[in-house]
Amino acid sequence: MKTVYRATRGDKKALLNDIKPGMSLFVINEHVGNSGPSKTYSEYIVTTEKMPFTRTPVVQSPVTRGKSSLESLLSREREIYTQRPALPNLGARDNHSAYTEDAQRTATLVADLHAQEAALAMSREWSLAGRR
Numbered sequence: 068m069k070t071v072y073r074a075t076r077g078d079k080k081a082l083l084n085d086i087k088p089g090m091s092l093f094v095i096n097e098h099v100g101n102s103g104p105s106k107t108y109s110e111y112i113v114t115t116e117k118m119p120f121t122r123t124p125v126v127q128s129p130v131t132r133g134k135s136s137l138e139s140l141l142s143r144e145r146e147i148y149t150q151r152p153a154l155p156n157l158g159a160r161d162n163h164s165a166y167t168e169d170a171q172r173t174a175t176l177v178a179d180l181h182a183q184e185a186a187l188a189m190s191r192e193w194s195l196a197g198r199r
Contacts, residue, residue, distance in 0.1 A: 072147045079141060083123070085149075086137070088115045089194025091186060092126060094144040096157050107157040108148075110182070111140060112189045115196045127193075129186040130157075156182045 072082040086092070090113045098105050111126040114134070118125060123138045141147055156179050 068149060070148060070150050072141065072149075074141050074145045079138070082137070082141065082147065086113045086124060087194070088113050088124075088197030089190045089192075090149075091151070091190055092137075092140075093148040093151055094140070094146070095148070095152060095154065106154050108152045108154045109157045110151075110186050111135075112186060112193055113137070114193045127189065129189040130182060155179070 068085045069078070069081060072078040092111045092113065093108050094111070096107050096109055098107065109128065110130075111128055114125045114127050116125040116134070117123065118136045118138075121136070121138065123136050125134050126137050126140055127134045155175065
């Protein structure tokens with residue numbers, strides 16, 4: 068299994084063959100803000116659901132619970148990763164200017180942990196659904 072799939076026909080076919088329900092997929096988001104450019108990642112879980120006409124798998128975000136087809140996610144993001152990047156999680160960003168630096172760091176760690184636990188729970192849910 069590859070660690071990165073790009074928006075090409077060959078990679079799309081390989082990704083469709085390699086995935087299974089409950090698997091985590093990651094995309095990297097690039098942001099430009101007041102503090103300059105930064106990167107985060109978003110996580111998606113492969114479900115047992117299929118799109119009605121194309122029969123492509125559906126992925127779901129554990130943070131927003133939103134669903135999308137794997138095909139549209141790949142064409143929108145251009146790259147999908149199978150390993151968690153060493154970047155902050157977009158869904159777990161918590162920026163409060165009232166926090167001290169130590170409190171901000173702790174809040175970020177707690178938010179990251181919560182996002183990972185939500186993703187793990189959703190992954191377990193869909194992998195069990197795939198076995199039925």
